[in-house]
Amino acid sequence: MSNSDEDVGGLITRETLAGRLPVQGSSRLYNGFGTLLGATIAIGAASFNYLFGASIAYIGNTYIGIIGYLIGLMMGLAPIYLASGMISYRHGVDPVDAAKSAMGTRGASLLLLLILITTLGWSFVLIAMTGQAAGRLQQILFNPNGGIDNSFVAAVSVLMLVLVWLLLRKGPAMIALLTRYTSPAILLIAAVLLYLITRDVNLSTLLHTNVDPKLAYTTDPLLQLAYGVEFGASNALTSVPFFGGIARLIHKRKHLVTPSLLGAGLIGAGFTTAVGALAAIATGSTEPAEWVLKTAGSGMGTIIVTILLLANLGTLISFFYLAGVSVQQIRFFARMRWDVIIFVLLLPGLVVAFNTEWLIAHVMNWLAYNGAMFAGIAAVLLTDYLLLRRQTVLPAHLFVKTPDSAYWFWGGVNWVAMAVIVLGACVYLSLFNPLTLAVGSTFRYVGATMPAFAACILAYYLAMRLVIAMSYKGGYRNVSQLSLKKVSVGL
Structure with missing residues (x-):
C-alpha cells in the first residue's frame, strides 16, 4: 500500500470517528479490555464524585450510605449499558441514530437535546469546579486571610478550555491516549487520599463515624439505605447519554458491559465517591481542595490537587467528544470541520469561566431534574430493541429522514415512546425529588429509579x-412498519 493510500485511509478513519458514519472493524478505538477500562474510568471518576461523596456522608450513616450507593450503582449500570449501547455497538452508530428505531426519526431529537444538555452541562460544571478548586488552593497557600481571587479562577477555567480544544481538535484518538495516563493518576490520587485520611483513624472506625444527627437527611436506617441505593441508581442513569458514544468504539462484544461496569462503575465512580464520603467525615469539609490540604499538608497537598485538576482533562475530552459527534445531527454543525465544532461547543465556557459560582449553584439544580428523563428513555430503548425488535434493526433506515423510513411512526415521532418517557419522569419525581431530597411513602422500600424503570418497561x-395489533386493521398510517412479523420492513 502506498503512502498516499495510507494517508487517505487514516483520513477516512479520523472522519468516521469524528462524525456520524458507522464505525466498523479495525476503525474502533477500544480493541482491548485495558484501553476501554481506562476510558471508562476517566468518565466515571470525575472530580464531581467527591461532592457526591459528601452527599452520601450526610445520609446519616456513612457505612450504610456507601454500601447502598455501590448497590444502586452496580444494579443500575448493567441495564442502562444494554439499553443505550447495544445498537450503537452492533452497527457502530451514534446514540441518537440508534434511538431512532424506538423514538422515531424526529423523536430522537429529544435524546439529542438531553445528550447536549448533560454532556455540556457536566463538562462546564467540571470546568467551574476545576477553576474553583485552583482558586481555593491559591487562596490557602498565598492569601489565607482573604477571599478567592476570581480572576485566577477565570484564568484557570479558560486554560482548561484551551487545553481541551488543543487535545481534541484532531479527533477522538487522543481520548484513548490521554486516558491511558489520567485514569491511573485519578486512581492513584484517590488511593493516596484514602491512605492520608486513615493514617490517624483506621478505616473501620471512619466507616462507622457519622455526621451530627441534626445535619443528617434521616436517622432511619432503612431510609438511609434507600437514599444510598437511589443516589447510586441515579448516577447510573446519567450513563444513558454517554455510553452509546463509547459503545460504537468497542471492538469486541464481550467488552460491551464488563469493562465499563468495572471502570465507570465500581472502580471509577464507586471508589472515588466512597473516598469523598470518608474524606468529608474525616475533615468536616465538602471541598476536595480544602480537605486534601488538611490531610496532606500544603506541600504534598498542592501536588495532589494539581494532578487531580489536570486529570479532569481525560473526562472533559470524553464528554466534549460525545457532544461533538451527537451535535452533527444538526445540519448546521454537520457541515463544519471537527475542530470548528469543538471550538463552537467550548465557546459558552468563556461565560462559565467568569461565573463559576453561579453555574455550580444553578446548573446542578437543572441537571438533577434532567436525569429524571433518562429512566423512561432507557426503558424504551431496552424494551424496543430486546423484547419487541428481537435485536433486529435496519441500520440504513436510521439515516432516512422521510416517511420512507422504517422508523417514521407518526410524523417522524413515536408518540407512544414520548408518553412513556413522560410517565417515567412523573413516577420518578413522585417518589423522589433529587433537589430537595423529599421522598414518597414507598421510597424507603423501592426507591425511585427502579420503579420508574420497571413501570416504563411494562x-x-x-x-x-x-398499537401493533391495531395496525393490522389499518388504523394508523405507517404503523404497519411496526409489525413484528415484517422484519424486512422495519423490525
Whole structure:
C-alpha cells in the first residue's frame, strides 16, 4: 500500500470517528479490555464524585450510605449499558441514530437535546469546579486571610478550555491516549487520599463515624439505605447519554458491559465517591481542595490537587467528544470541520469561566431534574430493541429522514415512546425529588429509579403491542412498519 493510500485511509478513519458514519472493524478505538477500562474510568471518576461523596456522608450513616450507593450503582449500570449501547455497538452508530428505531426519526431529537444538555452541562460544571478548586488552593497557600481571587479562577477555567480544544481538535484518538495516563493518576490520587485520611483513624472506625444527627437527611436506617441505593441508581442513569458514544468504539462484544461496569462503575465512580464520603467525615469539609490540604499538608497537598485538576482533562475530552459527534445531527454543525465544532461547543465556557459560582449553584439544580428523563428513555430503548425488535434493526433506515423510513411512526415521532418517557419522569419525581431530597411513602422500600424503570418497561411493551395489533386493521398510517412479523420492513 502506498503512502498516499495510507494517508487517505487514516483520513477516512479520523472522519468516521469524528462524525456520524458507522464505525466498523479495525476503525474502533477500544480493541482491548485495558484501553476501554481506562476510558471508562476517566468518565466515571470525575472530580464531581467527591461532592457526591459528601452527599452520601450526610445520609446519616456513612457505612450504610456507601454500601447502598455501590448497590444502586452496580444494579443500575448493567441495564442502562444494554439499553443505550447495544445498537450503537452492533452497527457502530451514534446514540441518537440508534434511538431512532424506538423514538422515531424526529423523536430522537429529544435524546439529542438531553445528550447536549448533560454532556455540556457536566463538562462546564467540571470546568467551574476545576477553576474553583485552583482558586481555593491559591487562596490557602498565598492569601489565607482573604477571599478567592476570581480572576485566577477565570484564568484557570479558560486554560482548561484551551487545553481541551488543543487535545481534541484532531479527533477522538487522543481520548484513548490521554486516558491511558489520567485514569491511573485519578486512581492513584484517590488511593493516596484514602491512605492520608486513615493514617490517624483506621478505616473501620471512619466507616462507622457519622455526621451530627441534626445535619443528617434521616436517622432511619432503612431510609438511609434507600437514599444510598437511589443516589447510586441515579448516577447510573446519567450513563444513558454517554455510553452509546463509547459503545460504537468497542471492538469486541464481550467488552460491551464488563469493562465499563468495572471502570465507570465500581472502580471509577464507586471508589472515588466512597473516598469523598470518608474524606468529608474525616475533615468536616465538602471541598476536595480544602480537605486534601488538611490531610496532606500544603506541600504534598498542592501536588495532589494539581494532578487531580489536570486529570479532569481525560473526562472533559470524553464528554466534549460525545457532544461533538451527537451535535452533527444538526445540519448546521454537520457541515463544519471537527475542530470548528469543538471550538463552537467550548465557546459558552468563556461565560462559565467568569461565573463559576453561579453555574455550580444553578446548573446542578437543572441537571438533577434532567436525569429524571433518562429512566423512561432507557426503558424504551431496552424494551424496543430486546423484547419487541428481537435485536433486529435496519441500520440504513436510521439515516432516512422521510416517511420512507422504517422508523417514521407518526410524523417522524413515536408518540407512544414520548408518553412513556413522560410517565417515567412523573413516577420518578413522585417518589423522589433529587433537589430537595423529599421522598414518597414507598421510597424507603423501592426507591425511585427502579420503579420508574420497571413501570416504563411494562407500559411501553403493552402499549406497543396494542398499537401493533391495531395496525393490522389499518388504523394508523405507517404503523404497519411496526409489525413484528415484517422484519424486512422495519423490525
